Amino acid sequence: MNRTHRAIALALVAAVGVSGCRRTPETVATPTDTTVVPTETCDAACRQRTADSIAAANAERDRLAREAADRARASAIAAARNTLLATIYFDYDAFDIRGDARAALDAKLPILRANAGLQIRVAGHADERGSDQYNDALGQRRAASVRRYLTDNGIDAARIAIVSYGEQRPAMSGADENAWARNRRAEFEITAGGNNIVPPQ
Amino acid sequence: MRLSVQHPGTLALMAALAFVLRGSLAYAQDSSLTVRIGLTYAPGTKPGVLVLPVNGADGDSVRAILQRDLDYGDRANVIAGEAIVMDTSSDGSRGRFNYPLYARLGAAAMVQVTMTATGLHVAVHDVRTQRVERVKDFPLAAPPLSPDWRQQLHAISDAIEFWITGGRGVAATRILYSSGGRIWQVDSDGANPTALTAANPPALYPAWHPKATHMTYAVMTEDGMRVAIRELNGNGSASPRMLRAPAGSVNTSPVFSPDGETILYAHGLDNGTDLFAVPLSGNESPRRVTVSRGRDAVSPSYSPDGRRIVFATNRPGGLVLYIADADGTNAEALTPYNFGDRSQRTDPSWSSDGRLVAFQAETDGRSQIYTVSPRDGGSPRLYTNEGRNEDPSWAPDSRHLVFTSNRSGSWQLWILDTESNRVRQLTHAASGARAGAWSPRLIVH
Secondary structure, eight states, X not given: OHHHHHHHHHHXXXXXXXXXXXXXXXXXXXXXXOSOOOOSSOOHHHHHHHHXXXXXXXXHHHHHHHHHHHHHHHHHHHHHHHHHHOOEEOOTTOOSOOHHHHHHHHHHHHHHHHOTTOEEEEEEEOOSSSOXXXXXXXXXXXXXXXXXXXXXXXXXXXXEEEEEEETSSOXXXXXXXXXXXXXXXXXXXXXXXXTTOOOOO | OOEEOSSHHHHHHHHHHHHHHHHHHHHHHOGGGOOOSSSOOOTTOOOEEEEOOOOSTTHHHHHHHHHHHHHHHTSSXXXXXXXXXXXXXXXXXXXXXXHHHHHHTTOSEEEEEEEOSSEEEEEEEETXXXXXXXXXXXXXXXXXXXXHHHHHHHHHHHHHHHHHHSSOOOOSOEEEEEETTEEEEEETTSOOOEEOSOSSSOEEEEEEOTTSSEEEEEEEETTEEEEEEEEOOSSSOOOOEEOOOOTTOEEEEEEEOTTSSEEEEEEESSSOEXXXXXXXXXXXXXXXXXXXXXXXXXXXXXXXXXXXXXXXXXXXXXXXXXXXXXXXXXOEESSOOOTTOOOOEEEEEEOTTSSOEEEEEEEXXXXXXXXXXXXXXXXXXXXXXXXXXXXXXXXXTXXXXXXXXXXXXXXXXXXXXXTTOOEEEOOOXXXXXXXXXXXXXXXXX
């Protein structure tokens, strides 16, 4: 992409140069040709135009390069953000961290370490089965268990708020194992420092 | 059982048969129904009651509400006669009553209601002896058909039910519940569903003050669930008092103690959830009641004398009911736990006569309504089998339960008569209804 743009920019510079300055007469004009034909090679204005066009091309190249770098950076930030916000899931009536959830939490650690100003809230949720009020407690246990995993791995507890929504905010409606499995979860939300995330090296 | 009078001849037979069947069944279950308040009828049976047409403006509404209340009370068979059959004025015999006809229709009692300047004059007649047994003038002052008027009329129904059956009805009550993130109340007959809280923040799990002056409930905030207490003064403008709680903690399932002095609720932060009690007056800190040691305790309910509590805990592994003194001491399991058992037993409600604890337990993966004796966890009894059924709450008669069921296709409140297993749907809320809480009696004559 970058290379292609640069090639186009250079071609542009060449084209401007040819049309503006290098049109020296190679044959004698016929008397009927009343158009003014430049006789000198390139006057001051011409040189200025050349310089301007080169500067413009350079600026464009730099802008494109900057944009590309920005895009790469934004995409790294977005990836970091997605990793940080990725939901993790739990087994029925359980709040211990499963293997797949452990991997998802481990992936969040370098992002939290690289961004000391980042603060998050972990929301624990339960599926609709069983007592609503027990599910409030279970959601709390799930959120607390996530916080404990992160703090055990060196993240300051002050950066992690927790909340339980019990079974009140299902991610998926339905009364089958598929919906229940999607609803037994901990969700992540950035509460501070989300505007300047540094992707981990 | 509800009878029609299309064919009075066969009806008397049916009624007699029904009395025999019901009598033997009910007598086998509970002999304490042998009650005589003026009227005489066989022990354990449901007496037939006939309410005469009521003359005057709104007379039809008065009669319809009285009949429905007596029917919903489940202690009497309401005989829904055609008005012409019982119209005492149509045959020129005004003031005289056709007792033989009432008897043929199956009535043991006849209720005669006259509208007065200040309310209703009610006379209850014993059909067998052909005498007036009870007479009373009741106030009925609110604008006709208004919610207050209906409550006053419900209280008259309850008094009539007491005269005839010896058991006081629960028509003059309301039920709190949550629907669409708001707390609502509805009359015991399903009339006047009214939202009491705003849509935000979401509010859940309402419970009544023992004098019905306040309610307590849980509010879901982004900083955790909080316990709220609000006055129920009718204008709905009172802002709730929020119990203080640490940021990020869960605070749920609040209830008032029977003396109204204390709120008992479940509080959890990082390491399990326990019951805490906080006095409503003064500035005392919440006092820990249960010690779950890293497990959870939720959904408490007080014994009627306030000295004991029943609650749900996963202390043994799965969620079961425990019973303890109100300060948390002498805790012991009320329902058994078998290792590996994943069927939860939860949401207990202690009846106001102290005799039973109702709760939900899972059977084949579906929650159902049960009762056990709080003395020893004995005499378990199952009441439901259709759909999923949860969160029972006793009526003040210790006989009816309101519970949540999805049997109609959405979660709605239903009412169960634990004597007959009869059920009726209470709510038809568009966004569903959950967590019903039955009020104490609101008016008692």
